[in-house]
Amino acid sequence: MASVNGTSLREEFDAARARIAALRKAGRISDDVDAVIGVLCSLLGILIAIFLEKTTRKTGKNSSIAPSQTDKDNTGKRSKKASGKGVAPNWMTGENLRKVTVGETSTVQVCDSCGADLSDVEPSAREERIHLDIMFEVVEKKVVAETRDCPKCRTRTKGRFPENMPGPLQYGVGFQAFVINLLIAQMLSLRRAVELVRAISGVRMSQATCLGYIQRLHEALEPWETAAAAHLLTRPALHADETGFRVDSKNQWLHVLTDDSLTLKFLHPRRGKEAIEAFGIIPVYTGVLIHDCWASYLAYSQCKHQLCGSHLLRELTFVVDSNNYRWARLMRKVLREVCHKVNKSETGVLSEAECRKIRKRYRTILTQGATEMPDVPAKPEGKRGRVAKSDAHNLHERLLKHEDSVLRFMSEPDVSFTNNAGEQKIRMAKVKIKVSGCFRTDRYAHAWCRISSYLSSMGALGYNPLVAIQIALAGNAANMVKSHYAQDA
Numbered sequence: 001m002a003s004v005n006g007t008s009l010r011e012e013f014d015a016a017r018a019r020i021a022a023l024r025k026a027g028r029i030s031d032d033v034d035a036v037i038g039v040l041c042s043l044l045g046i047l048i049a050i051f052l053e054k055t056t057r058k059t060g061k062n063s064s065i066a067p068s069q070t071d072k073d074n075t076g077k078r079s080k081k082a083s084g085k086g087v088a089p090n091w092m093t094g095e096n097l098r099k100v101t102v103g104e105t106s107t108v109q110v111c112d113s114c115g116a117d118l119s120d121v122e123p124s125a126r127e128e129r130i131h132l133d134i135m136f137e138v139v140e141k142k143v144v145a146e147t148r149d150c151p152k153c154r155t156r157t158k159g160r161f162p163e164n165m166p167g168p169l170q171y172g173v174g175f176q177a178f179v180i181n182l183l184i185a186q187m188l189s190l191r192r193a194v195e196l197v198r199a200i201s202g203v204r205m206s207q208a209t210c211l212g213y214i215q216r217l218h219e220a221l222e223p224w225e226t227a228a229a230a231h232l233l234t235r236p237a238l239h240a241d242e243t244g245f246r247v248d249s250k251n252q253w254l255h256v257l258t259d260d261s262l263t264l265k266f267l268h269p270r271r272g273k274e275a276i277e278a279f280g281i282i283p284v285y286t287g288v289l290i291h292d293c294w295a296s297y298l299a300y301s302q303c304k305h306q307l308c309g310s311h312l313l314r315e316l317t318f319v320v321d322s323n324n325y326r327w328a329r330l331m332r333k334v335l336r337e338v339c340h341k342v343n344k345s346e347t348g349v350l351s352e353a354e355c356r357k358i359r360k361r362y363r364t365i366l367t368q369g370a371t372e373m374p375d376v377p378a379k380p381e382g383k384r385g386r387v388a389k390s391d392a393h394n395l396h397e398r399l400l401k402h403e404d405s406v407l408r409f410m411s412e413p414d415v416s417f418t419n420n421a422g423e424q425k426i427r428m429a430k431v432k433i434k435v436s437g438c439f440r441t442d443r444y445a446h447a448w449c450r451i452s453s454y455l456s457s458m459g460a461l462g463y464n465p466l467v468a469i470q471i472a473l474a475g476n477a478a479n480m481v482k483s484h485y486a487q488d489a
Contacts, residue, residue: 013045020041042374042375045373073421075418076415095470096172096174138201138203143162145160145161171209176469177473178466180213184214184451184465185452187431188435190210211444214447214451215444215447218446220477221477223478224454224472225450228453231481231485232264232285233281233284235287236288236412237290238258239260239416239419239421239422240256240282241292241423242255243426246439248439249438252445253271253275254267255267255268255276257281259421260416265450267446272295273296276297276300286303288412289305290308292308292311304404306406309339309417310419310420311419313335313336315395316395323392326372327372328395330365334361335406338417341410342410349411349413350410362403370396373390425456454477458471461480
């Protein structure tokens, strides 16, 4: 068995079929024996295909196992603000930033060569050097409210505290934004965030206080989430994806919807239709939904679909690695060529003549592929369940059934070839779990989803997380959707 590999199995099987064909042609095989041999050859062909698939190692390059990095996808229509060099940063800083500049001049009094007095000579040139350092400063504001008794009416009157000082001790908006940034954007655990705050400021905060800030921001962002959901419904194309998310040592599902700029994340115990119905966006969406062919998405026919090209290319690569089918190599080549042409096109789409030509090649490859693979045996009468098929058969059937959803990107400028945008938006959730572990309660898991959605969306606009959090705490987050996205609706 040490010498058995994909090539030797295929060669032996093809040689045996050739010998049987020669015997059949010479009339040395009866009809009954020929029928039995035909069934056995079909079964053996499927077993060989499945065996080769099982013995081929799946990686991020030939399967749906997501790689750490994905190639850049420019097939979808770019935003008018995009320059190809990333998002232009918004250099707005928070009001709590204090920059102290200290000027110092190094004067020349005496000549280094002859010792002459240069104190009255005007400088002929100046060279400037800058030294930057960070000094952590805690600004403590104490307000003392006096109480006085009126000598006439004996009424006791107490001085009023500022509105932002409702209790004996409170932390400012800048302090709160910094803590939230550590927990959400930087994804630190509660313990490590509290330790860092104490190390740089000397302030010892409780974990409950930090969680209170998270809950307050979660509630403040509810109008923003509503406005964001309404805006996503107007977009011509949306990316959808989902991944497992640990909460209270149980597996739940994190769902994401994004237009590559505005992002919404939702958490639900289920992965399929029940979760999608609970969020309520996809069931009424009428644009193009880009995803990885999850059956629950395909159940919604009021919107059009685009299957992720990266997933298809990886699956085709696996079929080539395992069985070396010619149709899989040709299909992979066609999809890559079309993606390249769309990327180079000035309009972001191909002409009708080009589309017809590509569709003809697409169908021809699948037609030839059906004859290249072994026939799937018929389902026995009375047998329950589905007939077992190889990954190659399943992929072939999917490409045949969803031709429009595979090639839609070449004729619609807003549709991307891949679902990279959705996968990239959801990737940080895995980083959060790896860095800080799972969430202890649903309450704060939902809060993390909403706040991280907001920070991701604001980051796409160039805002740094500290400023974005302060905007939300001031109650102005919902207005950001109207001011930044209304013109693109």
